[in-house]
Amino acid sequence: xxxxxxxxxxxxxxxxxxxxxxxxxxxxxxxxxxxxxxxxxxxxxxxxxxxxxxxxxxxxxxxxxxxxxxxxxxxxxxxxxxxxxxxxxxxxxxxxxxxxxxxxxxxxxxxxxxxxxxxxxxxxxxxxxxxxxxxxxxxxxxxxxxxxxxxxxxxxxxxxxxxxxxxx
Ligand code: FES
Ligand code: FES
Numbered sequence: 562x563x564x565x566x567x568x569x570x571x572x573x574x575x576x577x578x579x580x581x582x583x584x585x586x587x588x589x590x591x592x593x594x595x596x597x598x599x600x601x602x603x604x605x606x607x608x609x610x611x612x613x614x615x616x617x618x619x620x621x622x623x624x625x626x627x628x629x630x631x632x633x634x635x636x637x638x639x640x641x642x643x644x645x646x647x648x649x650x651x652x653x654x655x656x657x658x659x660x661x662x663x664x665x666x667x668x669x670x671x672x673x674x675x676x677x678x679x680x681x682x683x684x685x686x687x688x689x690x691x692x693x694x695x696x697x698x699x700x701x702x703x704x705x706x707x708x709x710x711x712x713x714x715x716x717x718x719x720x721x722x723x724x725x726x727x728x729x
Contacts, residue, residue: 566630570595571639579626586610588626589636597637597667601696608695611668612636618675620668620694635674637667649715650674650708656724659708661699669695673709681717683709703727 563578570593577592589598589612598621601609610621613635640648650670653659660666669692676683676691683691688709689702697705704727714721 564627564630566627568626568629568631569633571635581625581627583626584622585612585614585624585626585629585634586621588629589621589634592626595636595638599664599667601664606694606696607665608668608672608692609665611671611695613671613674616675616678618672635671637670640670640674648674649712650677652715653708653710653712654705656721657704657708657711658724659700659704665695665697665699669697669705673712677709677713677716682713685710701727 562581564581565576565578567574567576570589575593577588579588579592586598586600589595590600598612599609600622601607605620605623608620611618612621614624614629615633640651647655650673654666654670672692672695676688680687685706688706692705692709707722707724711721711724
């Protein structure tokens, strides 16, 4: 048995017949071939699969594709138009060396997008709580926090903090 769904992904409508049991993360990766959304666990704990469903960041391994029917999704591929400027959150990660292997980075950036949309000037503690559902095995988090602070300043139209990445 399949069900027809239509989902707007990064501004483009996609219609597909999917099994009701298909997870949204598998729909994104295997049906749409948008492999920037990663799978890092079987337990809904790593956050590598985080996307925006509407304006909410969600772990796409915890949602069925059919639950996204009629909704809009943003994946990492949709953060910046092709050939266009980077999103401030991408710039923040780039400027502050907010990644090492990059496996957690798409999910981390999309989680940060919602965090900054709800709280444009978060404290360090608020950022650390805000990304608590996204695990990074490489960076030690300090540069990720700086990246989010940098992006927040850019989005507020303020001078961005000078970047002094820490290497762990
Ligand atoms: S793949 Fe780990 S939380 Fe979704
Ligand atoms: S940069 Fe490697 S898991 Fe975060």
